[in-house]
Amino acid sequence: MSEKSNATDKKLKQAIDARMAVEDARKYQVDTLTNFSAKLSLSCKGLDTELDNRLAKFRNALTKGVSFEHLSPLIDETIVLLKNQESVQLAQQRDLYTSVLNAGKQLQKTKGLPDDTRRTLRHLLDHDINNVHSTHDFIPLLDKLVSFYHQALNTKLTGTSSEQCDATPELAKKLLELANDLMLEDEAAEEVKYIKNNITENDKLDALLKAAINIISVVVKNITKERQSAQSFLASLNQTLEDLHHSIVSTSKHSKSMGVEFDSLNKSIESKIKNLNIQTQNATSISSLKELVDNELKSLSQDFIAKEKLEREDRETLISSFDQINSRIGSLESKLTKYKKRLNEQRFKSLLDSLTKLPNRAAFDERYNHEVHLFNVQTSDVTLAVIDVDHFKSINDRFGHTAGDITLQVIAKALLKSIRKSDFIARYGGEEFVLLMPNTTIDSAAAPLEKLRKVIKSIPFKFRDKQIEITISLGATQFKKGDTPIIAFDRADDALYEAKNTGRDRLCISK
Numbered sequence: 001m002s003e004k005s006n007a008t009d010k011k012l013k014q015a016i017d018a019r020m021a022v023e024d025a026r027k028y029q030v031d032t033l034t035n036f037s038a039k040l041s042l043s044c045k046g047l048d049t050e051l052d053n054r055l056a057k058f059r060n061a062l063t064k065g066v067s068f069e070h071l072s073p074l075i076d077e078t079i080v081l082l083k084n085q086e087s088v089q090l091a092q093q094r095d096l097y098t099s100v101l102n103a104g105k106q107l108q109k110t111k112g113l114p115d116d117t118r119r120t121l122r123h124l125l126d127h128d129i130n131n132v133h134s135t136h137d138f139i140p141l142l143d144k145l146v147s148f149y150h151q152a153l154n155t156k157l158t159g160t161s162s163e164q165c166d167a168t169p170e171l172a173k174k175l176l177e178l179a180n181d182l183m184l185e186d187e188a189a190e191e192v193k194y195i196k197n198n199i200t201e202n203d204k205l206d207a208l209l210k211a212a213i214n215i216i217s218v219v220v221k222n223i224t225k226e227r228q229s230a231q232s233f234l235a236s237l238n239q240t241l242e243d244l245h246h247s248i249v250s251t252s253k254h255s256k257s258m259g260v261e262f263d264s265l266n267k268s269i270e271s272k273i274k275n276l277n278i279q280t281q282n283a284t285s286i287s288s289l290k291e292l293v294d295n296e297l298k299s300l301s302q303d304f305i306a307k308e309k310l311e312r313e314d315r316e317t318l319i320s321s322f323d324q325i326n327s328r329i330g331s332l333e334s335k336l337t338k339y340k341k342r343l344n345e346q347r348f349k350s351l352l353d354s355l356t357k358l359p360n361r362a363a364f365d366e367r368y369n370h371e372v373h374l375f376n377v378q379t380s381d382v383t384l385a386v387i388d389v390d391h392f393k394s395i396n397d398r399f400g401h402t403a404g405d406i407t408l409q410v411i412a413k414a415l416l417k418s419i420r421k422s423d424f425i426a427r428y429g430g431e432e433f434v435l436l437m438p439n440t441t442i443d444s445a446a447a448p449l450e451k452l453r454k455v456i457k458s459i460p461f462k463f464r465d466k467q468i469e470i471t472i473s474l475g476a477t478q479f480k481k482g483d484t485p486i487i488a489f490d491r492a493d494d495a496l497y498e499a500k501n502t503g504r505d506r507l508c509i510s511k
């Protein structure tokens with residue numbers, strides 16, 4: 001090979017190597033640019049669709065190997081979009097700052113946040129939030145804030161579930177029953193009635209709590225009044241006893257001092273009589289004797305007059321102090337009688353249901369236990385019936401609690417009027433009544449119980465101009481040997497349950 005051709009080959013090889021180096025460099029640059037644009041697309045993804053599209057186009061152009069002249073406008077457009085994005089982000093950042101600050105302040109007002117959470121929250125709002133320079137910086141703050149909200153929500157749900165709670169009909173019912181059992185008079189009775197009338201089964205727990213607190217305040221006020229009245233009774237009793245004591249002491253003092261005066265008068269009379277005796281024996285003439293006797297008799301008669309006066313005074317003083325004592329004892333007696341009467345009235349009232357004026361559950365329990373006991377020793381027939389007003393809740397719901405109360409009063413009156421004198425009826429609670437029929441077998445009780453059912457059904461109830469028929473269901477049983485109060489009651493209750501489940505407005509018997 002010639003020297004010339006060798007030199008040409010060498011040059012060619014150098015040219016090829018240089019070209020390959022240029023191509024490699026270009027490929028490296030294109031790859032770097034593609035990578036860069038891919039990364040940029042990824043971090044800008046979702047910020048702006050226009051920017052997304054533009055970056056996708058740019059990447060595409062790079063992979064297709066489009067010349068730089070073609071790429072340049074794409075780059076310019078992307079730069080404009082990125083600049084826009086910068087101002088959009090700044091605005092968003094400002095909004096985010098305001099809303100995080102507001103949310104945090106709102107959260108600070110929430111009760112029940114743990115102390116350390118409250119401290120961290122304050123630090124977040126006073127310091128951390130001011131060190132935020134990009135939207136991304138908000139992420140840890142938002143994370144904290146969400147966790148604080150979570151805590152606050154938890155505290156609220158567990159601590160003050162009453163506010164969130166739905167209506168609690170069972171509690172409303174219980175509260176009404178307890179309020180019914182309260183034995184109050186006059187003003188207090190009216191106040192409790194008013195509170196009761198505002199209780200409904202749709203009341204939430206906090207409303208029921210408020211009603212319960214109001215009832216408790218009335219009861220406390222009433223107890224204080226009762227206590228004050230008992231205290232003033234005791235004070236007046238005490239005063240009367242003290243007066244009595246004074247009268248007796250002064251009478252006895254007076255008697256003692258009288259005794260001393262009587263003694264000295266008696267002594268003086270005695271000595272004068274003695275003296276008269278001596279003088280009489282020593283007398284020398286009738287005239288001197290006469291004069292002596294005259295003088296001594298005068299003095300003696302003065303003593304007797306004084307003695308008689310003293311006796312009269314003593315008698316009068318004694319009579320007047322006995323009169324005083326008598327009148328004080330009389331007033332004591334009348335106070336005691338009044339108090340006894342009041343206690344009896346209260347005991348009587350405590351056994352009466354305040355709404356219907358029928359005996360209440362306590363009175364029934366007393367009588368019922370007694371009847372079960374008598375039955376077990378004497379074995380006379382006793383029938384027990386449990387009576388429940390049907391769908392009573394709907395009366396309350398449709399026409400209000402006051403209408404419900406009046407309905408119960410009317411039913412109670414009708415029941416009382418329709419039973420025999422020897423029967424015993426009581427309001428057991430709510431819309432439930434119990435009837436004890438001594439000396440009655442279950443077979444002979446069926447007819448009067450059926451009559452009760454019909455009597456109630458035929459009452460022409462009218463609410464808001466609407467004629468309403470109200471019915472009752474009855475469950476009855478007869479006492480059996482070995483029955484305990486609970487066993488017999490459960491049997492009657494089962495029969496009532498059957499009456500309710502088989503259509504209501506009926507009597508079911510459990511033998």
Ligand SMILES: Nc1nc2c(ncn2[C@@H]2O[C@H](COP(=O)(O)OP(=O)(O)OP(=O)(O)O)[C@@H](O)[C@H]2O)c(=O)[nH]1
Nearest residue numbers: 173176180389390391392393394401404405430431
């Ligand atoms: N107005 C008034 N309602 C009362 C009184 N005591 C209890 N209640 C209400 O009586 C209703 C009894 O309802 P439930 O036990 O559901 O029975 P019901 O609606 O009669 O239905 P059934 O017995 O199944 O026929 C409840 O709404 C109680 O609030 C009260 O003294 N006055």
